[in-house]
Amino acid sequence: MTDYKKLVKAANYLLQDAEEGKTCKMDMDQWATIKVDGKPVPDNACATSACAMGKLALAKLFKGLTLEYDTEWWELVYKDKDGSRNEGFYAPAALFDIDVQEAEALFGGSDASVAGGYRKGLKAQIKVANRIIAFVDAKVALEEVQNILKKNKLFFDGSCIISAE
Numbered sequence: 001m002t003d004y005k006k007l008v009k010a011a012n013y014l015l016q017d018a019e020e021g022k023t024c025k026m027d028m029d030q031w032a033t034i035k036v037d038g039k040p041v042p043d044n045a046c047a048t049s050a051c052a053m054g055k056l057a058l059a060k061l062f063k064g065l066t067l068e069y070d071t072e073w074w075e076l077v078y079k080d081k082d083g084s085r086n087e088g089f090y091a092p093a094a095l096f097d098i099d100v101q102e103a104e105a106l107f108g109g110s111d112a113s114v115a116g117g118y119r120k121g122l123k124a125q126i127k128v129a130n131r132i133i134a135f136v137d138a139k140v141a142l143e144e145v146q147n148i149l150k151k152n153k154l155f156f157d158g159s160c161i162i163s164a165e
Contacts, residue, residue, distance in 0.1 A: 003097045006062065007136050010096075013061055014052060014129035018122045052128040053092050053107050062095060106131055 053076050057065045064079040078091035086094040092103040107128065148154075154161050 001097060002139055003095070004136050004140065007096050007132050009061065010052075010056055011129040011132040011136075013056065013059060014125050014132075017055070017059075018125045018129070051107075052125065055125075065091065065095060102135070106135055 053065075054067060054074075056062065057067045057076060062078075064081075066077050066079075067074045068077050069075075075087050076091045078086045078095045080086065080094050084094070089100050089103040089107070092098070092107050093100045096103070098106075149156060149161065154163055156162075
C-alpha cells in the first residue's frame, strides 16, 4: 500500500528546502559532474536521473536511501528492511510502495514536461514537490471512493456505479 506519509515528507522537504533557498542546484539535465580523485561527487547538484530523489538521499531523509558510486556514475539505491537492493527508479518505487511507472512520472527528468516545463533550480524542485502532493491527493481520493463503494456494496463498472446486490 502506498506510503503517503513518506511521500508527503519528501514533498515537504523539497518545498522547505526551496523556500529557504538552501540549494538551487537541482538540474534534471545533468548527472554528477564534480570530480574528486577522478570520481564524480554529489554536491546537491543532480546526481541521478531522478534528481529530487538524489536530493532526498543526500539529505538522509529516509533510512536505506543512498547514492553509491559505480565505476562511472552515482546510482540511487534504496535498501529496504529485508535488505533487498533497489536501484534507479526501483528505489522510489520500493521506498514509497508505488509502481515503477509512478516513480518515473513523479521523479523522472528525461522529459521537460515531467517538471512542468522547468528542469533546473527552485522552480523544478517546487514543481516536483507539487506533483508529489497532487499524486497523493489523487490516490487518497480514489481509495476513499473505493472504500465508500465497498462499504455500500457498490462497484464502478467503468461507466456507472452499480449495486452489488
